Amino acid sequence: MKKIAAYAGLVLLLVPVQTTLLPHVAIWDIKPDLGLVTAALIGVLVSELDGLLVGLAIGWILSLYSAGDLWLNLVTTAGAGLFAGLLAKQVAEITPTIVSIGLFVLSLVGGVLAAFSMKHATMTDTWWMVQFVVLPQACFDAAVGAALFWVLEQRLSLPRLGMLDRFS
Amino acid sequence: MFALLLAALLLFPGQSQGLLEYLDGPVGQVVRLPLEAVSSIDQGISSMWHHYVSLQQVADENRRLKQEMDWLRGENNQLREAAAATQRLTSLLQFKEQASPSMVAAQVIGRDSTNRYKSVILNKGESDGIRKDMGVVTPAGVVGRVVKTTGATAVVLLLTDPNNAIAGLIQRTRDEGIVEGVPQARARLKYIPMLSAVKEGDRVVTSGLVGGFPRGLAIGTITTIDREEGALFQTAELVLEVDVNRVEEVLVIQAVEGPPTEPTARSDGGAKP
Numbered sequence: 136m137k138k139i140a141a142y143a144g145l146v147l148l149l150v151p152v153q154t155t156l157l158p159h160v161a162i163w164d165i166k167p168d169l170g171l172v173t174a175a176l177i178g179v180l181v182s183e184l185d186g187l188l189v190g191l192a193i194g195w196i197l198s199l200y201s202a203g204d205l206w207l208n209l210v211t212t213a214g215a216g217l218f219a220g221l222l223a224k225q226v227a228e229i230t231p232t233i234v235s236i237g238l239f240v241l242s243l244v245g246g247v248l249a250a251f252s253m254k255h256a257t258m259t260d261t262w263w264m265v266q267f268v269v270l271p272q273a274c275f276d277a278a279v280g281a282a283l284f285w286v287l288e289q290r291l292s293l294p295r296l297g298m299l300d301r302f303s
Numbered sequence: 304m305f306a307l308l309l310a311a312l313l314l315f316p317g318q319s320q321g322l323l324e325y326l327d328g329p330v331g332q333v334v335r336l337p338l339e340a341v342s343s344i345d346q347g348i349s350s351m352w353h354h355y356v357s358l359q360q361v362a363d364e365n366r367r368l369k370q371e372m373d374w375l376r377g378e379n380n381q382l383r384e385a386a387a388a389t390q391r392l393t394s395l396l397q398f399k400e401q402a403s404p405s406m407v408a409a410q411v412i413g414r415d416s417t418n419r420y421k422s423v424i425l426n427k428g429e430s431d432g433i434r435k436d437m438g439v440v441t442p443a444g445v446v447g448r449v450v451k452t453t454g455a456t457a458v459v460l461l462l463t464d465p466n467n468a469i470a471g472l473i474q475r476t477r478d479e480g481i482v483e484g485v486p487q488a489r490a491r492l493k494y495i496p497m498l499s500a501v502k503e504g505d506r507v508v509t510s511g512l513v514g515g516f517p518r519g520l521a522i523g524t525i526t527t528i529d530r531e532e533g534a535l536f537q538t539a540e541l542v543l544e545v546d547v548n549r550v551e552e553v554l555v556i557q558a559v560e561g562p563p564t565e566p567t568a569r570s571d572g573g574a575k576p
Contacts, residue, residue: 154413154424164548165418201415202422202450202460249419253465260465263486264419272418 142177142185146192149173154200165271167279168242170197170208174216175238176284179229183220190216207252211245231288235281242273391552398442398554405558407431409457411551421464421484422450425457425553433457436515438556444521444544445469445509446553457555461547462490462522471522472510473501479510482522482541490523495537501528507541516556 149169157166170193178186190213198208215238222237223229246269250261395408409431413424427433429452439446439459447467451458460467463484471482471492478499480492495501505525511518523541530537 150416151413153416158414168417170416197416199451199453200413200424200456200458201417202420202458202464202466203415203417208417246419249417260486268418268486 142189142192145173146189146196149193150196150200153197162275163267163271165268165275167275168272169279170194170212171215171242171245172238172276172280172283174212175219175241175280176234176287178216178218178220179223179234179237179284180287181220183217183224186216186220187213188216190214203249204252207249211248215241215245229284231281231285234284235277238280239273239277242276243269246270246272394442395552395554406554406556407433408552408554409433411553412456415458420466421461421547422447423459423461423547423550425459425555426455427555428452428455428457430454432557433555434557438509438515438520439553440516440520440556441545441550441553444523445516446545446547446550448515449555459553462543462545463547469516469522470510470513471507472518473499473525474506474508476500476505479512480507480536480539482507490541490543492525492539492541493536495539497530497535497537499537501525501537501539503528505539507539 153166153169157169160166170190174186174190174193177189191209194208194210194212195205197212198205201208218241219237226233247265250264250269253261253264392408407427409425409427411423412426415422415424423446425433425439433449433452435449435452437449439448445462447459447461447464448469449457450460461484462469462482465484465486467484469482470479472479473492473495476499478495478501480494482490482492484490492507503525507522507525509516509518509520509522521544523543525539526542527540528537529539
């Protein structure tokens with residue numbers, strides 16, 4: 136119950152942060168996708184199932200405040216949570232570098248999927264989007280995710296509480 | 304010795320006074336030196352105290368004045384902002400009165416939660432009568448159209464988004480086309496007939512043929528024209544009238560020349576119907 140309340144609070148907090156605060160700190164009009172980063176981190180630090188479920192919730196809530204299709208947000212965010220959890224299971228030691236690489240790949244895949252799902256964009260537009268939106272955002276997500284993971288690891292000793300428990 | 308001197312002063316007052324007057328000069332000179340020295344030191348200390356040490360009060364006053372200045376500066380900024388907002392809202396109100404009675408004013412409270420779409424979030428939603436596909440404008444021109452609504456918010460797909468398409472009309476030649484966004488935060492007018500005499504600098508307005516916008520709202524100005532060999536249509540690049548990235552207040556067109564749009568269930572569809 137406590138965990139559900141915490142996840143609900145986190146999801147609700149993400150909306151104003153992502154839509155109202157982050158545009159002010161956007162670099163070249165690109166802001167990190169905190170929804171994807173959060174889902175992936177939950178997948179890594181807690182479990183792939185938690186990552187999937189929280190990702191679905193985040194994808195749904197954030198899609199209410201985006202012009203994009205619901206399914207795309209659900210697939211990319213929940214997919215990030217699920218795959219991050221599954222990948223984390225295969226890694227003996229999870230470091231910020233590993234997290235940043237994983238997030239870069241997940242964000243890139245989600246972004247490319249979104250770019251190619253645009254119905255009326257030409258190939259030039261799609262390529263421009265991949266180059267100037269998807270790729271910078273993947274870098275941004277990777278950096279933010281790694282930083283958040285490092286902070287959580289330092290402050291909360293999460294590897295001991297979360298990951299090592301899972302391996303034992 | 305002291306008693307003798309006292310007796311002499313009392314017994315011979317005139318002589319003693321003359322003697323004392325005689326001694327005044329050299330004694331005064333002698334006393335003057337340390338006096339001046341002490342005075343100078345005192346003045347120095349006093350000056351130092353007042354100018355360097357005893358500045359607590361001045362420092363406090365200075366701090367207070369600086370705070371007051373900061374506060375006044377902040378108030379000045381707020382007043383400037385309020386004046387600018389008043390000006391914007393006044394022009395919105397005037398435009399609303401002139402253009403159509405069925406418009407609702409809304410404020411931009413956020414941007415798209417992803418980087419993939421160019422949209423803004425409004426602080427008005429279904430409870431305020433806003434529905435999907437309604438046009439969104441400012442007094443300067445077209446901003447975009449509503450693509451999603453919740454009870455209290457609405458998502459407006461901006462004119463610069465590639466998924467947006469609005470029927471446009473070249474004001475001078477009366478040729479029609481479709482205005483679409485391009486990813487580089489601009490827009491283009493597509494499907495201009497090859498025989499059209501369109502040229503750079505022509506203004507593009509809404510044609511009013513497709514719902515959401517009345518005829519004649521400013522969209523942008525043509526900057527470049529692309530005429531490809533063998534193509535069926537011309538395409539033109541546009542500079543938009545409204546800087547959609549900086550828009551703060553907008554008007555949502557609820558009805559265009561006719562009955563209001565039928566209320567529908569909460570839309571959760573994507574950018575393109």
